[in-house]
Amino acid sequence: MSENVRTYTAEHADEQVETEDETETSADEELRCPECSGQLATDTEHGETVCVDCGLVVEADEIDRGPEWRAFDSREKDEKSRVGAPTTNMMHDKGLSTNIGWQDKDAYGKSLSSRQREKMQRLRTWNERFRTRDSKERNLKQALGEIDRMASALGLPDNVRETASVIYRRALDEDLLPGRSIEGVSTASLYAAARQAGTPRSLDEIAGVSRVEKDEIARTYRYVVRELKLEIQPADPESYVPRFASDLDLSDESERRARQLLETAKSQGIHSGKSPVGLAAAAVYAAALLTNEKVTQSEVSEVANISEVTIRNRYHELLEAEEGIAMS
Secondary structure, eight states, X not given: OOTTEEEOOOOOOTTOOTTSOXXXXXXXXXXXXXXXXXXXXXXXXXXXXXXXXXXOEEEXXXXXXXXXXXXXXXXXHHHHOOSOOOOOTTSXXXXXXXXXXXXXXXXXXXXXXXXXXXHHHHHHHHHHHHHTOSHHHHHHHHHHHHHHHHHHHHTOOHHHHHHHHHHHHHHHHTTOOTTSOHHHHHHHHHHHHHHHXXXXXXXXXXXXXXXXXXXXXXXXXXXXXXXHTOOOOOOOGGGXXXXXXXXXXXXXXXXXXXXXXXXXXXXXXXXXXXXXXXXXXXXXXXXXXXXXXXXXXXXXXXXXXXXXXXXXXXXXXXXXXXXXXXXX
């Protein structure tokens, strides 16, 4: 059966009570073929309802409730569609408000007169006031703007931004902000969301794009996670490897080798108590040497935002663990 055909199933219970409402019975009968009591299927392409068993056309020329236009690619569909964007937690009003354009032009592209421009400016002012009527909405607008700015600087995907927005909304609803800055809680929310989504960023990277200090971010992060009871697993060093390898232009072979080194380290228990970023950076450096790719410690240090001393120490530990497995 083609994708444009939608099938109705009509199931009757044997123990149906005789006193059942007559309207329910008639509605149920409409889902069966009047000739053979078979299943009915709706062909949306031809606008017909037909019986699957005997082929009887029960209804023809049905109303097409879809758009009156056709689109042959996603770009054309976006251009012709007249509906708004879906609701999102990344905006303080979830994207349901009205925005007045700033171009000062009418629907035909003609410039507005000076009187009309003044009128539109007044409307923009009042529209902005109504969008942020209370302190909570103003707080959300500022915080979600911060989350979006930091996520863009860190290259985080939309699902992380959405999760961070939900975490911040929960913190605001549960009154966790008094005594803490908006920037601090929004940064902690983004840090937690990135770890939940499996695309973590180090605390140093987060602090590099935030407007608050690293210590405040860590303190606020622990507080938000504890109060909201967020389930966040410890960061896996392997989750940093693809990004480091991509930034250093390493081959797939080097990336696989780095993962193998980290798996060996985890099996030996070397990763316990050590920074996952440092382990990942050392694994990438060691893998590049093992696959004869030219990468310096300073280059890895710059990409991972970790000191060269840490890379050297972890590098030796990873190779010793690998040699121990090979000898055994």
